[in-house]
Amino acid sequence: MPFIKTDDVQKVEHVHLHYQDCGRGQPVILIHGWPLSHRMWEHQVQAIVDAGFRCISYDRRGFGDSDRPWNNYDYNSLALDLRHLIQHLNLWDCVLVGFSMGGGEVVRYLSMFGNDRINKAVLISSIIPMVKKTDDNPKGVPEEKLNSIMDALENKRVTFLAEFGKLFYNYEDNREKVSEEQLRYDWTIASFASPRGTIETARAWANTDFRSELRNVSVPTLIIHGDADQIVPIETSSEQSSKEIRNNKYIVIKDGPHGLFVTHQEELNQHLLSFLRQ
Template sequence: MSYITVGRENSTDIDIYYEDHGSGQPVVLIHGYPLDGDSWEKQTEALLEAGYRVITYDRRGFGKSGRPTVGYDYDTFAADLNSLMETLDLTDTVLVGFSMGSGEVGRYLATYGSGRVAKAAFLASLEPFLLKTDDNPTGVDGSVFEGILEAVAKDRYAYFTDFYRDFYNLDENLGTRIGDEVVRASWNTAAGASPHASSACVPTWTTDFRGDVAKIDVPALILHGTSDRILPIDATGRPFRQAVPHADYTEIEGAPHGLLWTHSDEVNTALLTFLAK
């Protein structure tokens, strides 16, 4: 098992768990909430078969990484990613973020530049700005995030059960595109995350990335499902496309937020096509 140390809280090192497989151009996969690096299994296999080096890691507080009570903000998340990039001395890298993980991609490029990065992909992303404000009328009302934070604090296990219904659109996809066992595995991953991280990540979803995405200077892919109930496309993917007009843009018709599994073939085709350009 491989770890890098990215900081310290009192007497405890903050370690980030990662896996590094294959050879060729490196692709770093950054997972969403409340999952871990294993959530990329459908993409990992496709990328390895296509000849890429694939690096996954668990965000602090999730999976096998350390469980600190500090550092749950995108500046720190991007710093953790930068530590991984520097430790492994990655160059000509493709950064691929899913959901919450897309924030790391945007903040990393805005903060550390694209010297080590060849391309960037944003899958079911939360950019450019999720929160509804006077100058962002298509965003999500702040009361929604307050309700999520309250639900996670009250009973995160019950919240995760409800969350995955809309994450995978189970009313439409259960028994066809996804099975009970996958949902159970996703729930178990969420339940195994740090309780503190489960709550502390929620306020980060309203981070304003408009300044970050304006600095994207590498070829980019924006991919979103039209039936995303977690990060609705009209609040995220479509305005993101307008903010980064040079990006390749793909909508997967009928896909939910959890499209890495339910629509893995479509995602993999779009991602591999983008990487091969």
Template sequence: MSYITAGKDANGHDVKLHYTDQGQGKPIVLIHGWPASYEMWEYQLAELPKHGNRVIAYTRRGFGQSSKTWEGHDYNTLADDLKAVLDELDLQDVTLVGFSMGGGEVARYMSRHGGARVSRVAFVAAVTPYLLKTDDNPDGAPKENFDKMIEGIRKDRFDFLATFGKQFYGVGAMSHPVSQATLDWMQSLCQIASPRATEQDVYAFAATDFRQDLQSIKVPTLVIHGSADETVPAKVSGERMTQFVPQAQYIEYDGAPHGLFVTEKDRLNSDLLAFAGAHSTTAAAAGSSSAAY
């Protein structure tokens, strides 16, 4: 397995980030969502490198096969970890793609590190601009919603993950957009995260205000969100992004849940390829709404 060293933890041990590096060409860096690992990008890792791209995906600290640190579950540290990935691999002209919690890393990196090495950014079902409801953010979600998540994790993390996975993919009594096998696969990715990171990262993505970070973004920006996302509702996130990133193009996938990297994988792949500037025969054949940028 391949690892990048992202500094040291409080005990002086190397922090290792597990990653994969596929294909050749212009780099696309994929940042996964909570509480999974880079393997969630299975359908993107299988397709994007076919179109003249070098595709890198890594797992944040505390999750998957990366180091299980006790500390460092804040966005400043996570943005520094992202910088370590870009620097270690000496990537240039990067298309940075953040899903859900990963959108926060994109926003914080662009402000904290001046967008170094990055030429385009994409936010997919992202937690930006600010999830928590406050006096100056009345469209956010109540703190009680996140308190219940923490309570569920502490009571029975595995049962919480099973229930969360169904909502994540929009599974209900009359709706089965993914198979039980896919739910089991997602559960397996999430279970190996450390309990500490699983809990602490809820505080991070819930309470971090990215509004000022977003205003630092000057590069081409793509925002994709599902209209049926119950995990990070579009009205709280995607629909508000152009308020802070005026040049952003917003694409809403009608009826798509949070886990659209699986349920809408072909359309997402096409839109990401078009945005990154790569030739996409799929996008051309499908007549994607985002065929050119």
């Protein structure tokens, strides 16, 4: 099982990150969503490798088979982990693909390190640019709702994750596309993540404002979002980022929930591969 060793921002703690490296060709790095792991990407990894690309997916610190440090789950630390991965594997001309929370790593990486080693970017069901409702972000999620999520994670985490999984796929509307076994699989992945890491990364995606960083995204960028997303509503996220990121292609998937990598995997893969080949 391959790992890399990273330093935190203060360089006082080492974290081992688990990754999967498949195929040959231009490297495509898949950054998973909250609260899952690299395992969420199985349908995309196969398609990307079959199309002639090298596909690297990894577990964010605190998730999957990566280490579970107590601190440093902010986006600077997460982007630095990504930087270590890219340097350790000596990757060039990378395509960064961030799902949901992972969109934050993409944007923060480009803010911290510029376009060095990066050729393109993809944001799928992304939280970018800002989740929380404020006076200048009136369509965001109210703070009291975010606080209730944090409370649920602290007091009834595994129960919350089960209900969250259903909203993730708009399960009642997509029973023919999402099996109960898929829900249990996701719940197992999410439940076995670090409780501390789950909460602290939730604080990161809930409270980080990326609006001023969108100008730092200058590589060609594909933005994909489902118009039925109940986890990250399209109006508060991709609708906004598509207007601010300079060189982007914006695709809306009709009736797509948050977890469209399962419910609309063929459509998603077609758009993704088309962008990669351009």
